[in-house]
Amino acid sequence: MENTTFLSANLTDMSLLKTAGIVNMACFIILVLSHCVFFYFVVVILCAFFTTAYIKEKARYVLFIHMILNDSLYLIVVFALYVAYMYYVYIPASLCYTMLTISTSTFRVTxxxxxxxxxERYVAVCFPLRHTQMCTPRSTTIALACIWAIALIFNLADIVVLGSKVGKNFFSLSVVCSRGSMTATQAQGIITLCSSTISFTAVGLIIIYTYIQVVLVARKISSDKSSAFKAGKTIMLHAFQLILCMMSFSSFFTETYLKIYQVFLSIINYLVFMCLPRLISPLIYGLRDETLRKYMMTFRSAVPSVEEAGK
Known part of the structure; x- marks a missing residue:
C-alpha cells in the first residue's frame, strides 16, 4: 500500500514537472515575442521623439519617453537576472547587487x-493658462531628478545595512543571483516593504486625487469637454498600470501558499506582474496619442516590405 502511494506521488510529481516544463516553455516564447514587439514600438516612438521638434518641447512626451526608457532598462536587467537564476548561473556578488539595485530602482521609478x-494632466486641465509656465523643460528635468533621488534613497539605505553586516570579501564571491542571496539581515526586508508600501500608497493617492479633480472640471466646463475627459481616461490608465505593478506583490503569497505549483508559478508571476505593466506602456500611450499614432503609421509605410526589399 505504501509502495503504491509512493509510486502515485512520484507519477504526480513527474506529471507536474512535465506540465510545468511545457508551461514554462510557452511562457518563455510569449515573453521573448512580447519583448520584441515592445522594443519595436520603443524604437518607433524614440524616432518620433528625436525627429519631431514639437514633441521634444512637450512635458508629457518627455515624461513618457523617460518612462519607456526606464521600463526598457528594467526589462533588460530583470530578464537577464531571471535567466541567470533559472539556469543557476553563478555571477560575482558585486555584479549581482548592481543589477538588483538597477532593477529595484527602475521598478520604483515607473x-x-x-x-x-x-x-501634468491635472495641471493641463485644471490650470490650462499656467500649464506652459509650470510644465517647462526645466521643471520636467527637476521632476525626473527628484524621481531618481527618491528611488535611490531606499537602495542607499539597503547597501549601508548590507555593508555593515557582511565582510569585505562578500562582494568578491560568486552567487546564484537573487534577492535572497543579497539579503543578510531582516532590516533589508523591512526597508523593501516600507519603500514599496510608501511608494505605491503615495502614488495611488496622487492618481486618485488628480482623477477626481479632472472629472470635476470636465463636468463643469461646457467647451473643450473632450480634452478633459480624455485626460481623465489617461489618468485611469495610469491607475490601471499602477494596480498591475502592485499585483507583483501577490507573487510572494502565491509562491508561499501554492508551493506545489512553484515550478511554473515563478515565470507566470514574472510575465504577468513584472513585465506586463511595462510591456503595455507603448501600446497604451503610443497608439492613443494622435501625434505618435500618425508617426507610427508613417514609419510603417516608410519601411519597405520583404518583397520590395528583395527587388
Missing part, C-alpha cells in the same frame, strides 16, 4: 513617473 504624468 509608479513615480506615472504620478508625475498624472499631475
Amino acid at each position: 509608479p513615480y513617473n506615472l504620478s508625475v504624468m498624472s499631475l
Whole structure:
C-alpha cells in the first residue's frame, strides 16, 4: 500500500514537472515575442521623439519617453537576472547587487513617473493658462531628478545595512543571483516593504486625487469637454498600470501558499506582474496619442516590405 502511494506521488510529481516544463516553455516564447514587439514600438516612438521638434518641447512626451526608457532598462536587467537564476548561473556578488539595485530602482521609478504624468494632466486641465509656465523643460528635468533621488534613497539605505553586516570579501564571491542571496539581515526586508508600501500608497493617492479633480472640471466646463475627459481616461490608465505593478506583490503569497505549483508559478508571476505593466506602456500611450499614432503609421509605410526589399 505504501509502495503504491509512493509510486502515485512520484507519477504526480513527474506529471507536474512535465506540465510545468511545457508551461514554462510557452511562457518563455510569449515573453521573448512580447519583448520584441515592445522594443519595436520603443524604437518607433524614440524616432518620433528625436525627429519631431514639437514633441521634444512637450512635458508629457518627455515624461513618457523617460518612462519607456526606464521600463526598457528594467526589462533588460530583470530578464537577464531571471535567466541567470533559472539556469543557476553563478555571477560575482558585486555584479549581482548592481543589477538588483538597477532593477529595484527602475521598478520604483515607473509608479513615480506615472504620478508625475498624472499631475501634468491635472495641471493641463485644471490650470490650462499656467500649464506652459509650470510644465517647462526645466521643471520636467527637476521632476525626473527628484524621481531618481527618491528611488535611490531606499537602495542607499539597503547597501549601508548590507555593508555593515557582511565582510569585505562578500562582494568578491560568486552567487546564484537573487534577492535572497543579497539579503543578510531582516532590516533589508523591512526597508523593501516600507519603500514599496510608501511608494505605491503615495502614488495611488496622487492618481486618485488628480482623477477626481479632472472629472470635476470636465463636468463643469461646457467647451473643450473632450480634452478633459480624455485626460481623465489617461489618468485611469495610469491607475490601471499602477494596480498591475502592485499585483507583483501577490507573487510572494502565491509562491508561499501554492508551493506545489512553484515550478511554473515563478515565470507566470514574472510575465504577468513584472513585465506586463511595462510591456503595455507603448501600446497604451503610443497608439492613443494622435501625434505618435500618425508617426507610427508613417514609419510603417516608410519601411519597405520583404518583397520590395528583395527587388
